[in-house]
Amino acid sequence: MSRQRVGIVGAGVLGLAVAYRLQQRHPGISVEVVEKENAVAMHQTGRNSGVVHAGIYYPPGSQKAQLCVSGGRQLREYCAERGLVFEECGKLVVARGPEEVPRLRDLLERGRANGVRDLRWLDGDALGEVEPHVQGVAGVHSPHTAIVDFTAISHQLARDVSEAGGAVRLGEQVHAIVQDSRSVTLDTARESRTYDLVVACAGLQADRVATLVGDAADPAIVPFRGEYLALRPERTHLVRGLIYPVPDPRYPFLGVHLTRRVDGGVTLGPNAVLALSREGYRRRDVSWADLIETLRWPGFVPLARQHWRTGAVELASSLNRRRFVALARRYVPELTLADVVPAPAGVRAQAVDAHGQLVDDFRITRNGRVVNVRNAPSPAATSSLAIADHIIDGLALG
Numbered sequence: 140m141s142r143q144r145v146g147i148v149g150a151g152v153l154g155l156a157v158a159y160r161l162q163q164r165h166p167g168i169s170v171e172v173v174e175k176e177n178a179v180a181m182h183q184t185g186r187n188s189g190v191v192h193a194g195i196y197y198p199p200g201s202q203k204a205q206l207c208v209s210g211g212r213q214l215r216e217y218c219a220e221r222g223l224v225f226e227e228c229g230k231l232v233v234a235r236g237p238e239e240v241p242r243l244r245d246l247l248e249r250g251r252a253n254g255v256r257d258l259r260w261l262d263g264d265a266l267g268e269v270e271p272h273v274q275g276v277a278g279v280h281s282p283h284t285a286i287v288d289f290t291a292i293s294h295q296l297a298r299d300v301s302e303a304g305g306a307v308r309l310g311e312q313v314h315a316i317v318q319d320s321r322s323v324t325l326d327t328a329r330e331s332r333t334y335d336l337v338v339a340c341a342g343l344q345a346d347r348v349a350t351l352v353g354d355a356a357d358p359a360i361v362p363f364r365g366e367y368l369a370l371r372p373e374r375t376h377l378v379r380g381l382i383y384p385v386p387d388p389r390y391p392f393l394g395v396h397l398t399r400r401v402d403g404g405v406t407l408g409p410n411a412v413l414a415l416s417r418e419g420y421r422r423r424d425v426s427w428a429d430l431i432e433t434l435r436w437p438g439f440v441p442l443a444r445q446h447w448r449t450g451a452v453e454l455a456s457s458l459n460r461r462r463f464v465a466l467a468r469r470y471v472p473e474l475t476l477a478d479v480v481p482a483p484a485g486v487r488a489q490a491v492d493a494h495g496q497l498v499d500d501f502r503i504t505r506n507g508r509v510v511n512v513r514n515a516p517s518p519a520a521t522s523s524l525a526i527a528d529h530i531i532d533g534l535a536l537g
């Protein structure tokens with residue numbers, strides 16, 4: 140019998156995790172990753188906050204809750220085996236006033252229901268033991284929330300895949316996917332390759348890649364830019380680990396936070412503003428094709444109507460650095476405008492349905508021989524190895 144062949148579209152952390160776990164669990168299988176960029180992790184994976192979430196936020200029973208907790212554990216083991224940084228610097232979620240306390244209590248309950256270990260409630264004065272420069276009336280401390288370098292992890296996964304006999308083909312954009320009852324073919328400008336199964340982890344292009352194989356256009360990807368500022372090195376002592384606001388339950392985004400990075404730096408952000416280009420990272424980058432597609436999406440107007448107030452606050456933080464810093468200063472009052480410099484931005488691939496609802500949970504669909512990851516926003520990097528296992532379970536390989 141010939142070897143089964145699996146093709147994977149996208150060499151972000153998710154596509155690479157699928158390739159890696161496939162080889163581990165089914166060593167006889169031929170695995171190829173096809174990536175349009177000339178390097179791995181060029182989009183969301185290489186432009187995120189680098190946080191391994193503990194699993195506090197997500198509704199119990201959701202895929203996000205289950206896969207974040209188990210994925211974080213797997214990632215810790217992987218980093219330990221490969222000598223990659225996995226620093227448990229801990230996270231403090233801070234309530235600024237009494238009105239936020241009930242939501243913070245709900246968050247603590249949620250985290251415990253999700254199996255997050257060692258969560259601790261802290262009253263106002265005790266916050267300083269964890270973060271001496273923070274201000275708030277209460278907090279939840281998650282000591283095992285960690286930071287990593289998802290780009291380094293992706294490079295290591297790609298090396299592991301190649302060393303185990305797989306291939307990571309860079310600089311090849313998949314522009315057509317054709318399947319019949321026996322196989323599925325990925326066409327790139329360089330060649331056509333035939334597989335038994337394909338898994339598409341195309342991030343910001345997920346909806347476009349899915350429609351190549353006849354999937355519905357719904358949900359579409361609406362790109363949300365996430366901008367960061369970095370603290371000047373002489374001010375990074377203001378933040379020991381990770382300082383987060385109590386999130387607004389209406390949004391999947393976690394609010395502007397202060398994040399320690401594995402290189403010792405500290406960033407503020409990300410905000411969340413509509414991106415004018417799916418893969419453009421400077422504010423002046425505009426893709427008219429992307430923008431027109433977003434504006435024409437039937438879900439866009441209901442989305443904008445529902446969330447314009449929040450959108451306006453986020454946009455103000457984008458256009459005015461003082462307002463951006465003010466969002467972070469609510470938690471660390473010593474911060475000033477002079478303490479920050481611009482840092483690279485990211486763009487989130489957030490699926491939005493035709494009624495304007497933000498798709499909250501991960502969404503993975505199957506169309507014949509093709510699995511499409513249609514929604515894998517945060518915490519998908521944290522969860523990547525667990526999402527990979529979940530996808531592989533569904534492939535029912537021999």
Ligand SMILES: Cc1cc2nc3c(=O)[nH]c(=O)nc-3n(C[C@H](O)[C@H](O)[C@H](O)COP(=O)(O)OP(=O)(O)OC[C@H]3O[C@@H](n4cnc5c(N)ncnc54)[C@H](O)[C@@H]3O)c2cc1C
Nearest residue numbers: 149151153175183184187188190313342365485516519521
């Ligand atoms: C600002 C920001 C902050 C975040 N913070 C965190 C965090 O702290 N922790 C966390 O867990 N998650 C975080 N996330 C989310 C996390 O980064 C993503 O969930 C994760 O990286 C998704 O990985 P991916 O492989 O699906 O997507 P991507 O990394 O975007 O990779 C998709 C790949 O597919 C390729 N591709 C697309 N179309 C084609 C095609 N036609 N042919 C070939 N290749 C193609 C792309 O070039 C790309 O390399 C954050 C995201 C952003 C943007």
